[in-house]
Amino acid sequence: MGNKDISIGLFGFGCVGQGLYDVLNHSEGLKANIDRICVKDKNKKRKIDASYFTYDKNDILKTGKHNVIVELIDNANEAFDIVREAMNNGVNVVSANKKMLAENFKELYDLQLKNNVALIYEGSAGGSIPIIRNLEEYYDNELLSSVKGILNGTCNYILTRMELENKDYTDVLKDAQLNGFAESDPWLDVAGFDTKFKTSLLTIHAFGIVLAPDDIFNTGIQNISYDDILYAKQRGLRVKMLGVSQKVGDKYRVYALPHLVGKESELYNVLYEYNAVEVEGAFSCKQTLVGKGAGSHPTGSAVLSDISALTYDYKYGYKKLKKALTINPNIEDGIKQVEFDFPIKLYIRFQDKSQLNDLEILNIEEEYKSASTNFIVANVNFNSLFNIYNKRDNKLFICAI
Ligand SMILES: NC(=O)c1ccc[n+]([C@@H]2O[C@H](COP(=O)([O-])OP(=O)(O)OC[C@H]3O[C@@H](n4cnc5c(N)ncnc54)[C@H](OP(=O)(O)O)[C@@H]3O)[C@@H](O)[C@H]2O)c1
Known part of the structure; x- marks a missing residue:
């Protein structure tokens, strides 16, 4: 033809x-x-x-x-x-x-x-x-275990400039808006919705699971401060906004969250408006595709x-x-293969401890309090994150470790 x-x-x-x-x-x-x-x-x-x-x-x-x-x-x-x-x-x-x-x-x-x-x-x-057609065609018979990546150029641009220029979020966001790297209403980008929509599409082509957007938890960098960047920097890590879709046992975990990423990850060096998708399969092992994510x-x-x-x-x-x-002949039944009750290790910065009440904290590994900033590193039941889902007045900054 x-x-x-x-x-x-x-x-x-x-x-x-x-x-x-x-x-x-x-x-x-x-x-x-x-x-x-x-x-x-x-x-x-x-x-x-x-x-x-x-x-x-x-x-x-x-x-x-x-x-x-x-x-x-x-x-x-x-x-x-x-x-x-x-x-x-x-x-x-x-x-x-x-x-x-x-x-x-x-x-x-x-x-x-x-x-x-x-x-x-x-x-x-x-x-x-070129990720969707590759998931569909190239990896059609590969036993994929994970597809994750930096999928939002606005978030990556802001995170990169905060770290490399030692600047706070609001200053970089304002600048990003002036330079065309962020929308005048940046909520869908910075709060992780855009990353989530893309993750949902990748999940369909990688694993055949269709999820309604509200079934995929997302939070983003909307509440980040320079203190969080510093926390990462002091440990040789970087904050990266990631969409994650992975198979654990016979279940799938799908979400969009900021992550602390180390130098061993190819995602660490993906800067500014660049995007990257890391595909892991049983036989192909790990492959990372990097390129301009927007524009x-x-x-x-x-x-x-x-x-x-x-x-x-x-x-x-x-x-x-x-x-x-x-x-499962019903497309909606894909959700039955998704796991929601599992512990996830998170860095959480808060102003007032009552802000943590909605989360099911399983155990705290690290706790820091000062006049200007408070954070914990804790294992949290992932399902309880939905209690704070899409609440603009929630001021927690949450980052997976
Ligand atoms: N920008 C990126 O880098 C990027 C990357 C990947 C995907 N996308 C997606 O691509 C799509 C377009 O994004 P964009 O950045 O090009 O948007 P944009 O610059 O805001 O342009 C939107 C265009 O759509 C037109 N439009 C809006 N409503 C319309 C309607 N009802 N009927 C006909 N035309 C209509 C507007 O018309 P006027 O010109 O008359 O205002 C304008 O030309 C979005 O879905 C976006 O998520 C964008």
Whole structure:
């Protein structure tokens, strides 16, 4: 097969949409062209000819002119409506929208089967790092034990600058916002939601387990202070925001948490906006893929690779998921394979000890109190972390050791 001409209906012409436009213009041999672009703001100046643009999604979805829809907008609910309609029209879709994909995965999986269409999304996790198709194809028969990584460039950029420039969180965050490395509302990034959405997608392709985002615990660097960086530094460690999906015995542990990482880990030297994914298998052992985790051209290149894959009729085979479904036919039953009651060793900085009341602390290994900072290193029942889940007023900084 292969070498199909592709006429693209593109949604979104922001950071990634423009990146795709540039990357596509420099690609050789790919018979794909952007025919129409749907955007939102009629008053925005565009850097390409106005004839490309429409503000009505039906100008793309209802014309039947495009054999691929590329969805690159920043609103997950609107993105889901667009993607669902395109798939129901029998059109293949490329997306990079991890929030939309993670929140609606079951329905999106069913739509792929019902309509016999492809939905592919390499740009949604790890930016330019080719991880999803590798988990699906290269590691299709490998007995994977762990997939974990630095999946959010904003967090890694902030953590790197705090450590290397001895700066506090709020100063670096402000600077990151000015330099385009953090959104004006950075909550989804800094509180670990973005890392969690990506971890959820990697878990599907690595282990065939589909979890609702609320079943994956996340917390991030939103409450970090320079004291925490110093704690790590004095021990030769670095704080890294990680998404973790690992098999322990016959159960899986999936979460997104800051971690203390030592020099022996390849993740230690991944700095600034770079991302890395470490894949561990029984026979392949440990492999780490490193690359730009976000940005216009890096993410555009992942999207381009998906478009290219569609020219030879590529679809995710969901091999691990299909295998899991032969044992538990309900996609929702994947959660039965996930472990929640296990001890996890954490560094926890707090202001007032009552803040720890919601956590089931099993034993304390280290405790430090001073006028300016208090922390414990303790084993905590992982399940009890859900008691503090997604509470913006919770001021604990939690980091796995
Ligand atoms: N930025 C990255 O590095 C990166 C990396 C990986 C994945 N992603 C994902 O890629 C997607 C796009 O991100 P981005 O950074 O490119 O966003 P962005 O720069 O904020 O651009 C968003 C674009 O979507 C358009 N838009 C919003 N709502 C729309 C609607 N209902 N219909 C049509 N167009 C609409 C906006 O139109 P106007 O131009 O008219 O405002 C804008 O062009 C998101 O899902 C994001 O999570 C981004």
